[in-house]
Amino acid sequence: MELNKLTISAAAKLLHEKKITSVELTTACLDRIKSLDAKIQACLCVCEAEALAQAAAADKRIAAGETGDLLGIPYLVKDNITVAGIQATAASKILKNYIAPYNATAVERLNAAGAVVLGKTNMDEFGHGASTENSAYQITKNPWDLERVPGGSSGGNGAAVAADMCLFGLSSDTGGSIRQPASFCGVVGLKPSYGRISRHGLMAMTSSTDVVGVISKTVEDAALVLQAIAGQDDFDATASSVAPDDYLKNLDNGVKGLKVGLPAEYFTDSIKSEVRDLIMAQAEILKAAGAEIMNVSLPHTKYSVPAYYIITPCEISSNLARLDGLRYGYFDETAKNLAEIYAKNRGGGFGPEAKRRIMLGTYALSAGYYDAYYKKANKVRQMIALDFAKVFGQVDIILAPTTPTAAFKIGEKVDDPIQMYLEDIFVSSASLAGLPAVVVPAGLINNLPIGVQLIGKKMGEAELLRVAKSLNPEQNFAKANI
Amino acid sequence: MINNEDIKHIANLARLELTPAELEKYGAQLPKILDYVGQLQDVDTSEVDAINNVSDSPSEFRADEAIDWNEAERNNALAQASELDGGQIKVHRVLE
Numbered sequence A: 001m002e003l004n005k006l007t008i009s010a011a012a013k014l015l016h017e018k019k020i021t022s023v024e025l026t027t028a029c030l031d032r033i034k035s036l037d038a039k040i041q042a043c044l045c046v047c048e049a050e051a052l053a054q055a056a057a058a059d060k061r062i063a064a065g066e067t068g069d070l071l072g073i074p075y076l077v078k079d080n081i082t083v084a085g086i087q088a089t090a091a092s093k094i095l096k097n098y099i100a101p102y103n104a105t106a107v108e109r110l111n112a113a114g115a116v117v118l119g120k121t122n123m124d125e126f127g128h129g130a131s132t133e134n135s136a137y138q139i140t141k142n143p144w145d146l147e148r149v150p151g152g153s154s155g156g157n158g159a160a161v162a163a164d165m166c167l168f169g170l171s172s173d174t175g176g177s178i179r180q181p182a183s184f185c186g187v188v189g190l191k192p193s194y195g196r197i198s199r200h201g202l203m204a205m206t207s208s209t210d211v212v213g214v215i216s217k218t219v220e221d222a223a224l225v226l227q228a229i230a231g232q233d234d235f236d237a238t239a240s241s242v243a244p245d246d247y248l249k250n251l252d253n254g255v256k257g258l259k260v261g262l263p264a265e266y267f268t269d270s271i272k273s274e275v276r277d278l279i280m281a282q283a284e285i286l287k288a289a290g291a292e293i294m295n296v297s298l299p300h301t302k303y304s305v306p307a308y309y310i311i312t313p314c315e316i317s318s319n320l321a322r323l324d325g326l327r328y329g330y331f332d333e334t335a336k337n338l339a340e341i342y343a344k345n346r347g348g349g350f351g352p353e354a355k356r357r358i359m360l361g362t363y364a365l366s367a368g369y370y371d372a373y374y375k376k377a378n379k380v381r382q383m384i385a386l387d388f389a390k391v392f393g394q395v396d397i398i399l400a401p402t403t404p405t406a407a408f409k410i411g412e413k414v415d416d417p418i419q420m421y422l423e424d425i426f427v428s429s430a431s432l433a434g435l436p437a438v439v440v441p442a443g444l445i446n447n448l449p450i451g452v453q454l455i456g457k458k459m460g461e462a463e464l465l466r467v468a469k470s471l472n473p474e475q476n477f478a479k480a481n482i
Numbered sequence B: 001m002i003n004n005e006d007i008k009h010i011a012n013l014a015r016l017e018l019t020p021a022e023l024e025k026y027g028a029q030l031p032k033i034l035d036y037v038g039q040l041q042d043v044d045t046s047e048v049d050a051i052n053n054v055s056d057s058p059s060e061f062r063a064d065e066a067i068d069w070n071e072a073e074r075n076n077a078l079a080q081a082s083e084l085d086g087g088q089i090k091v092h093r094v095l096e
Helices: A008-016 A022-040 A048-063 A105-113 A155-162 A179-185 A219-229 A273-288 A301-322 A338-349 A352-365 A371-391 A417-424 A428-433 A461-470 B004-013 B020-042 B071-078
Strands: A043-046 A074-078 A116-121 A168-173 A188-191 A211-216 A259-263 A292-296 A397-401 A437-445 A448-455
Touching (some): A008 A219, A022 A043, A022 A048, A022 A074, A022 A155, A043 A155, A048 A116, A074 A155, A105 A116, A105 A168, A105 A219, A155 A179, A155 A211, A168 A219, A179 A437, A179 A448, A188 A219, A188 A461, A219 A437, A219 A461, A259 A273, A273 A292, A273 A397, A273 A448, A273 A461, A301 A352, A301 A371, A301 A428, A301 B020, A352 A371, A352 B004, A352 B020, A371 A428, A371 B020, A397 A461, A417 B020, A437 A461, A448 A461
Parallel strands (some): A074 A116, A074 A168, A259 A292, A259 A397
Antiparallel strands (some): A043 A116, A168 A211, A437 A448
């Protein structure tokens, strides 16, 4: 048995039955990383000694009779989420050698549950991108085709889960960063509602849409992780006080009588017909299971990418203003005064896309432009949110494509920012409206995975995951031949 | 339109030192991106307010109380600085 290939639920069962140990499970993942990651380049750092110590501690807890779904389960963390004592660079040169002094709340809760941190995964610098090519360190390859991108920004996390380097990935989604890689890599990606999981310890990118989420091998596994990390937190005032649901209780209750909406604006000529066919086949699965399929309209969908690419650079330019290299991070020794220290540390430390977004945001927020850009974009955002509110008066769940195509080739879009931004066309709306969304594998096109996206009502993760489980995505869970 | 001087001005506001090649690149790309996002002006938004907070609930406040870190935690945080002096971060000279 290759232990690294197990799902969380299967591994937890074997751990509780004492048929395997966490040290064995963790070692299997570490071995997989060692044998494969030179090719995939998903990991930015692997902390073998710490992981094995955590695994041994988990084995002790199990031996003492403790049970827990995540006790002894190894996972990888996106490099923009802090784990105390381990690097947190967000794949940026400006934070090279930065060691996080505290745990993100999600990591703290996973630690308490006994999960084991294997290391940190590659990403587009600070989350800026949809291909993971914007990393200052390495280009992650898609396990399905090494010439293709894994998606982004959580490409390292997606590739690692797809290649069985870990049992799940702790990740973040700002405008599609969990869902698009999940689609491209053939795994499950859960972006919870804004405020469902604390953002404490997640490096701020677009504070009004950033969420912590999960990349996993099954829907049930995503529910198990969400269950462990959701809920209010004193360290994040935007973490909701609405009590989390039990995400496992009704997971197998099916979709009988449920109304599922297909938004016309997501099924235009912009998606390939093979993708459309795969997504429509998913709707048929729900129909066969007793759901009612309805056509709905989200008329402002086409404005979500332009709104997102104003709001995001504006918030990025503000959030990244805190990085100047003075107290920590990249420092250019040739700087002679304060103005030069700022300009040289930031000019030398940030990569091309981060700089592009800082420039764009600085321009849009500069004197005289605020109303025309940021304020206007946030008004359009309100209209997008109202579209969803109206549709959720008619249906319970929205079913839509995740991406217009399967994974594209490395280098294909890297010189054309607008083409790269348009990768977010089906994923940015849910982020702008703060809604939960999950992507699960729908099938393969030319041996490349495509995921279907479900969007739910705010804080409706339990229902969302139940519908996702009803799609029975595990049958589409082909494995990359690597 | 954004000219070369505008790009330099934005870079200065953003405290980014850019190479001539970068100035040229962003000078060409920014107008294209702004042109693309300009389609937002087509949307009639006269009936709505701007939102930048999609939370259902207002922010959750806690008591404003400092939580002490232990010495190891404090040392780990301070270890990120290139130079320390008496437990404080010593930065490079910033005044000429």
